[in-house]
Amino acid sequence: MSEPATNPGAIAPRLAIFTDFDGTLVEIADTPDAVEVSTELTDQLDQASRDFDHAFAVITGREIADIDRFLSPLHLPVAGAHGAQRRRADGTLLELDDEISAAAEAIAEAVQPFLMTHPELILEAKDGAVALHYRQAQQLENECVLVMQEAIADHPGFTLVHGKMVIEARPSGYDKGSALRAFMQEEPFRGRTPIFIGDDTTDEDAFRVAQELGGIGIKLGPGETVARMRIADVASVHALLRGLAEITTRPQAAEELEQEDPILAETTAH
Numbered sequence: 055m056s057e058p059a060t061n062p063g064a065i066a067p068r069l070a071i072f073t074d075f076d077g078t079l080v081e082i083a084d085t086p087d088a089v090e091v092s093t094e095l096t097d098q099l100d101q102a103s104r105d106f107d108h109a110f111a112v113i114t115g116r117e118i119a120d121i122d123r124f125l126s127p128l129h130l131p132v133a134g135a136h137g138a139q140r141r142r143a144d145g146t147l148l149e150l151d152d153e154i155s156a157a158a159e160a161i162a163e164a165v166q167p168f169l170m171t172h173p174e175l176i177l178e179a180k181d182g183a184v185a186l187h188y189r190q191a192q193q194l195e196n197e198c199v200l201v202m203q204e205a206i207a208d209h210p211g212f213t214l215v216h217g218k219m220v221i222e223a224r225p226s227g228y229d230k231g232s233a234l235r236a237f238m239q240e241e242p243f244r245g246r247t248p249i250f251i252g253d254d255t256t257d258e259d260a261f262r263v264a265q266e267l268g269g270i271g272i273k274l275g276p277g278e279t280v281a282r283m284r285i286a287d288v289a290s291v292h293a294l295l296r297g298l299a300e301i302t303t304r305p306q307a308a309e310e311l312e313q314e315d316p317i318l319a320e321t322t323a324h
């Protein structure tokens with residue numbers, strides 16, 4: 055009888071974890087401000103960040119300041135406003151072009167008259183992007199698309215993306231894929247295998263880039279996707295992060311033990 059297949063030379067890949075925020079790390083809420091983040095989650099993310107040697111970043115449509123507020127006191131590497139904003143792992147912030155900020159402000163202003171007649175809509179004017187939310191008035195979806203199309207008409211540097219009950223204007227050339235690629239060129243992400251987890255259409259660029267770089271895209275929930283793997287829900291994302299952290303730290307623990315006590319390490323290995 056043949057021996058069971060083993061691969062003694064194999065080592066666990068060093069992972070770089072990238073995750074979306076809304077609908078992936080936290081449940082979708084009725085309004086952007088109503089999202090709930092438990093202390094248990096911030097503690098878990100803090101630990102995950104350490105376990106992955108700080109190669110752990112959030113790539114989101116939200117502003118970086120928003121993510122900092124929700125995940126306080128954590129200050130993770132974050133790409134915000136669909137990649138238009140980015141804070142590296144060393145804490146440095148990439149400045150946004152003044153022209154992009156000014157154009158985003160002008161787009162938000164152009165949408166204001168429509169909001170006056172539809173107070174159920176929510177406008178998020180971000181630095182570098184604009185989101186028009188219609189979750190509380192879903193019958194207005196088509197009108198929202200038209201209003202946003204008109205609002206960006208004078209700003210050819212902006213394109214629209216359609217997320218969960220939201221139409222967003224973001225600067226062309228920025229998306230979650232370009233953000234992931236940029237992180238992967240820097241420490242501590244460089245040379246690692248990227249994993250990106252997300253739930254929305256705006257996450258597709260990041261799935262694509264993660265896979266192009268030899269990693270895996272993991273899509274939460276149903277819907278067409280380029281991601282090679284799927285995950286059921288937010289609770290499963292938390293469990294997956296815990297599991298990945300566990301297998302990542304295990305060989306490291308064995309190595310440390312070997313340095314401290316080679317005899318004990320040898321005994322426990324058998």
Ligand SMILES: O=P(O)(O)OC[C@H]1O[C@H](O[C@H]2O[C@H](CO)[C@@H](O)[C@H](O)[C@H]2O)[C@H](O)[C@@H](O)[C@@H]1O
Binds near residue numbers: 084089117178217218
């Ligand atoms: O890239 P993400 O982290 O998923 O952010 C995408 C957008 O998320 C937020 O809006 C979404 O979540 C809200 C709270 O659950 C929900 O009310 C809304 O309908 C969703 O579209 C956020 O407000 C946007 O700025 C992000 O772009």
